[in-house]
Structure formats: C-alpha cells, structure tokens
Amino acid sequence: MAELRVFLPRPLADAVQDAIDRYARLAHADDPSRSIGELSVGVFADLVLRPWDTSRPAVTAQVTVLWPLPGEDGDAPPAEVDGHPITRAQLRELLEELDALCPGGLRAPAGGSLHLALVDPRTGALRATLTRGELERLVRRGCRVHPATDCGCSIAGRPPVTDRYHPSAAQRRFPTVRDRTCRHPGCGNRAGWADLDHVVAHAEGGETSCENLCCLCRRHHRLKTFAPGWRFEMTPDGALSVTSPSGTTRTTRPPGYWAAMGYPAPPIGAELEAQLAAGPGEDPPF
Ligand SMILES: [Zn+2]
Numbered sequence: 001m002a003e004l005r006v007f008l009p010r011p012l013a014d015a016v017q018d019a020i021d022r023y024a025r026l027a028h029a030d031d032p033s034r035s036i037g038e039l040s041v042g043v044f045a046d047l048v049l050r051p052w053d054t055s056r057p058a059v060t061a062q063v064t065v066l067w068p069l070p071g072e073d074g075d076a077p078p079a080e081v082d083g084h085p086i087t088r089a090q091l092r093e094l095l096e097e098l099d100a101l102c103p104g105g106l107r108a109p110a111g112g113s114l115h116l117a118l119v120d121p122r123t124g125a126l127r128a129t130l131t132r133g134e135l136e137r138l139v140r141r142g143c144r145v146h147p148a149t150d151c152g153c154s155i156a157g158r159p160p161v162t163d164r165y166h167p168s169a170a171q172r173r174f175p176t177v178r179d180r181t182c183r184h185p186g187c188g189n190r191a192g193w194a195d196l197d198h199v200v201a202h203a204e205g206g207e208t209s210c211e212n213l214c215c216l217c218r219r220h221h222r223l224k225t226f227a228p229g230w231r232f233e234m235t236p237d238g239a240l241s242v243t244s245p246s247g248t249t250r251t252t253r254p255p256g257y258w259a260a261m262g263y264p265a266p267p268i269g270a271e272l273e274a275q276l277a278a279g280p281g282e283d284p285p286f
C-alpha cells in the first residue's frame with residue numbers, strides 16, 4: 001500500500017473531496033456490501049485514470065514493480081552481464097508474491113500496464129522485464145526443452161535480437177525500464193518522453209537489440225544524429241560513453257536499482273572515479 005498526497009488550494013481540495021464523497025455514496029447505494037472508504041478509493045482512481053474515456057488522447061499509466069531475484073549467492077563475484085539463470089521456480093515464487101500482495105493479486109491498473117522488472121540483487125542490474133500475462137504463461141509453460149518439470153533452465157531474460165529496424169514491444173520495454181531517463185551525461189529527461197536510439201545506427205550495421213538501444217531525449221537524439229564529431233559507444237551491460245568533438249568522454253551507467261531496494265552500490269569503475277576527480281567538463285552539452 002502507499003499514500004498519495006496532493007497540495008492544492010483549499011476550495012479546490014474541498015470540491016475534490018465533496019465530489020469523491022458524492023460519487024462514493026452513489027456507488028454505496030448500488031453496492032452496500034462495500035464500505036464508503038473502499039468505494040472512495042475506487043472513485044478517486046477511476047476519476048484520474050478514466051478507463052471509460054475514449055474521447056481524449058490515450059494516457060497509459062505504467063507501473064513498474066522491482067523484484068530482486070531470489071536464491072542468488074550474496075558472496076558470489078559480481079555478475080557477468082546476464083548472471084544466473086531465471087528459473088521457473090523463481091518465477092512461480094514471484095507470481096505467488098504478487099498474488100499475496102493484495103486481494104485478487106497485483107494487476108495492471110485500469111487503462112494502464114504493469115511491468116515486472118527482475119533485477120540482480122548484487123548489482124541492481126536489470127535482468128528481464130515481464131508483463132503479468134507473460135509471467136503467468138512462463139510459469140504455466142516452463143522450459144521448452146523440459147516442459148512440466150522444474151529443470152533449472154533459464155526461461156526469461158533479455159528479449160532476443162530482431163532483424164527489423166523498429167524494436168519489438170519487449171525490446172522497447174527493456175531499455176526504457178533499464179535507463180529510466182535520457183542517458184546523455186547530465187540529462188535527466190524522463191525515459192517516458194525519450195526516443196529509443198540505435199547507438200550504432202541501423203544503417204551502419206547496428207542491430208536492433210537491447211545491447212544497442214538506449215533512451216535519448218529528443219534534443220540529445222538530434223545532437224547524436226546531426227551534430228558532427230560526437231561519438232557514442234555502449235557496452236553490453238548498458239554503460240554509455242559519449243565523446244564530444246573536442247575529445248572529452250563521459251560515461252553514464254543505467255541507474256540500477258540498488259538504492260531503490262536498499263542494496264549497497266556496486267564498486268565504481270576506475271574511469272568513473274577519474275571523471276569525478278576531473279569535475280564537470282567544458283563542453284556545454286555535458
Ligand atoms: Zn529445461
């Protein structure tokens with residue numbers, strides 16, 4: 001559960017509260033088995049999310065739930081890019097946890113989507129993203145090679161490479177959840193407003209894969225595409241290095257989820273320490 005607060009002028013607050021009360025009382029007259037408090041929460045969510053309203057541009061509420069993969073050895077060396085397998089038993093445990101969270105289980109909000117972000121508990125690195133429907137299907141189906149057993153094979157991970165220019169839905173989701181903001185050094189524009197960019201351009205042989213897609217806001221996407229002399233490189237674990245025309249390089253890493261989940265931050269790379277010691281660069285876009 002969580003609490004949502006709004007700070008607004010008194011007359012507006014009173015009017016909002018009064019409208020919620022009135023709708024909740026109408027709903028209570030239809031269904032006296034539910035309390036006014038419970039109905040007020042439903043009324044509030046419906047008025048904001050407006051699942052019935054097709055007259056406006058669609059706004060999709062997106063909820064991302066972080067889940068540290070269980071059963072990993074805390075003393076193991078930091079993971080290689082894709083770490084340990086994500087097994088059917090682990091996914092079943094996640095599904096059971098989601099179903100225990102609230103009555104009916106945790107599901108996408110009306111008019112919205114629910115993404116499950118599976119992260120490595122040691123590094124905070126994103127390992128896979130799933131919708132609830134995908135999670136249910138994987139738990140039901142299990143491993144393709146050994147169906148109907150808990151074989152321990154990995155059954156989830158990054159979406160595979162496609163040969164098309166446009167990323168698949170799963171390929172859009174992974175870097176958006178991984179990056180959370182524009183990845184240009186110093187830019188904090190939200191990923192929801194960002195473009196998904198092929199770091200090595202598709203026309204130059206760059207593949208459509210999570211290892212070659214990153215979030216850039218429109219301004220920095222334009223800079224990368226049109227400004228001469230800028231160089232962008234990304235490692236498979238998503239560290240993006242940007243080199244300006246004057247030769248200054250800054251590296252950003254996916255923000256990781258260690259802080260959000262209370263895990264200690266992984267060691268900072270030597271090049272990142274050097275950058276911090278060097279202070280802010282001279283190039284205005286940084
Ligand atoms: Zn298997």
Ligand SMILES: [Zn+2]
Nearest residue numbers: 182187217220
């Ligand atoms: Zn940006």
